[in-house]
Amino acid sequence: MRSIHLLAAAVAAFVAMPVAAKPLATEQFKANAAIAIDPAKAYILVRAAGMDLKLLRVATESERTAWQSDRAEALAKAKEKYAREYARYQRDLEYWKDQGDHGMNVSKPEKPIEPTDANFNFKALESDNFVTVWGGRVFDKGGPKTAHLIAVPPGTYRLYGQIFEAGGTGFCLCMGSVQFDAAAGTITDMGTMRYPKAEALKDKVDPSWNGLTPGKGGLTVMRVEPADAETYIPPKLASLPRTAASYRAAGKIDNFFGVMIDRLTALPGVLAYRRDEVIDEKTGAAVGSN
Amino acid sequence: MFWTRVAVGVAALALWPAGASAQKVIDRSLAPIAVDPATVKTPELKFTETEEDKAGYDKYFYFVREETDFATAYQDIRECDALSRGMSFYAGGGQVPYPYAGTLAGAAGGVIGSMVADAIFGSSVRRQQRRTNLRTCMGYKGYSRFGLNKDLWQTFNFEEGNNTVPEDERQQYLQMQAKAAITGRPSTQELEF
Secondary structure (H helix, E strand, O other): OHHHHHHHHHHHHHHOOOOOOOOOOOEEOOOOOOOOOOOOOEEEEEEOOOOOEEEEEOOOHHHHHHHHHHHHHHHHHHHHHHHHHHHHHHHHHHHHHHHHHHOOOOOOOOOOOOOOOOOEEOOOOOOOOEEEEOOOOOOEOOOOOOEEEEEEOOEEEEEEEEEEOOOOEEEEOOOOEEEEEEOOOOEEEEEEEEOHHHHHHHHOOOOOEOOEOEHHHOEOOEEEEOOOOOOOOOHHHOOOOEEEOOOEEEOOOOOOOOOEEOOEOOEOOOEEEEOOEEEEOOOOEEOOOO | OHHHHHHHHHHHHHHOOOOOOOOEEOOOOOOOOOOOHHHOOOOOOOOOOOHHHHHOOOOOEEEEOOOOOHHHHHHHHHHHHHHHHOEOOOOOOOEOOOOOOOOHHHOOOHHHHHHHHHHHHOHHHHHHHHHHHHHHHHHHOOOEEEEOOHHHHOOOOOOOOOOOOOHHHHHHHHHHHHHHHOOOOOOOOEEOO
C-alpha cells in the first residue's frame, strides 16, 4: 500500500513538471471516431502496431538549420560559462596548493571540461519529432490484424521501432529501416507490421519468411508487409483518399531510447543489406547514417 | 517487490528536472580514434574448455572476423558499444538526449526512461540487454562469436548495468576487444549469432 502511495505521489509530482519541449501534434482515432479528412493533416493507417509503434518524422531542412543555430548558440554560452568555471578552478587550485601540509583538508578542485563541438551534448534534432502509434488504441478490428489510424503533420516518416512507453523497453530498428512520405489530405497506408520471431513462437514453428531465417539468415525482429490490393481496408476509410506507403531504405540511426537494437528485415525491391551497410535496392547504393 | 520498484522508478522520474540532460558537456567524442595497434595488448584467448566454461558462454564471449584490421574492428566495436548503451554515434558524441523532455509521453525515453527501467527491472536486465545488443550488432557486421573462460574474459571486457564504466577504461577494453577480433578464427566452436 505504501508503494502505491509513493507511486501516486511520484506521478503527481511528475505531471506537475514544466513542459520543456513540444512533441508533434498528433491524434490517434478510436473505433467510434468519425473520420473527416483535414486537408492540412496527413493520416497514417497501420495494422498490428503492437506495444507501441514508434515513428520518427524526418527533420526538414529548415528545422535542421534552426536546430544548428540553437546548438551553436548554446555551445557559445557553454564556452562562456566554461571560461568562468576555469578561472574559478585556477583560483581554487592555487588556494589548494597553498594549503600544503598545514591545510584545512580541502579536496583538490576538479578541472572543468572544455566544451567543444565534438563533446557538447545538446538535445537531438529528432527529439521533438517522434510519433507513437498506441497499440491499445484500435480503430478497426474487422481484418486479420487490428488497424490503427493516426493524424500527423505531413512529412517523411521513418519506421523507428517499438517502444513500450510505460516501461522504457522495446526495440529500435536502429541498424536499418524504411521511410515513406505522408502527404497532407490523404491516408498513407503502411500495410501490416509483422513480427516473425514472436509469431513463430506463438505458432510453435521455426521462424522463416521469404527464404530468410533468424540470425545470420537475415530474418529480424520485424518486417513490413506493404499494403496491396488484397489488404483489408476498414469500411469507414474505404471511400476516403488513400495511398499505399511508398517505402524507401533508411540508414542507421541512434538508439534514442536505450532499448534493444535490431534492423528491419530486408524488403525486396526496397531495402537490403551488405554486412551492416544499408542498401537502397532501388538504386543499389549504400544509404548513409542519420 | 515489483510495485516497490515501479514506485522507486517513477519517484526517480519525478525528481529529475525537466531538460536536465540538455547542454551537458561530457568528456568524450565518438569521432574515429587513431590507435597504434602495437601499443594495445593482445588478450590471452587460449584455454582448456570445461563444462563450466560452456555454461557461461551466454555471458563470456568475444568476436572474431577474419577479413578485417584493427582500425576497422575498433570502430565496429565502438559503434556497437554506443548503440548498445544508447549513446549518440551517428549524430555526434554524447548521451542521446531523451525525446520531448518534461512530457509524460516522453517519460520512457533516454536518460529518464533508463532510470525508470533500471529501477523497475534492475541492473541484471540492463547487462543482459547490453550483451544481446552487442551480439546483434557485431553479428550484422559479420563477426563470429566464440566462448571464453570467465577469468580470461574479465581481463578485457566489462559488464555494464546501472553503473557506467569510465571512458578511458572503456576505450582500453574496446581496443583489446578489437585486438582479439583480428587474432584469427580459433579452434573452438562458433556460437550462435
